[in-house]
Amino acid sequence: MDKQLTKAEEQLMQILWDLQEAAVKEIIEKLPEPKPAYNTVSTIIRILEAKQFVSHKAKGRGYIYFPLVQKTDYTNQSLHKLVNGYFEGSFKNMVSFFVKKNNVDLKELETILDLINNKEIKK
Secondary structure (H helix, E strand, C coil), X not given: CCXXXXXXXHHHHHHHHXXXXXXHXXXXXXXXXXXXXXXXHHHHHHHHHHCCCEEEEEECCEEEEEECCCHHHHHHHHHHHHHHHHCCCCHHHHHHHHHHHCCCCHHHHHHHHHHHHHXXXXX
C-alpha cells in the first residue's frame, strides 16, 4: 500500500476506522455541519473502494462499507512518507524539528524516552 488519501477521503476513513462498518447515511451522521450531500459521500466511498481502502457488503437495498486497510498501517505508511520527504529519512531529525518548533515540554520528552527505552527492552 503506497496510496495517499485526500483530506476528504481521510476524513471518511477516520469515521470508518472508528465505526468498523457503516452505511453512507451513518457516515454522514458522524460528519460535522454543514453535512455534505449523500451523493458526495457516496462518490468518495466509491473512490476509496477503487483505491482498495474499503469494500462493501449488501444489506437490504443498500451497502455496508468497511475498511480494508487498518488505521495503524496507513498511519505507519504516512509517517514514513513524512520522515522520508521532509526529514531526510531520519526520525531523529523529525523529533528534533518538533522539539525545536513546538516547545515540547520536559514531561512529553520523558514519555517519548520511556517509549523508546521500553521498545528497546522488548526487542
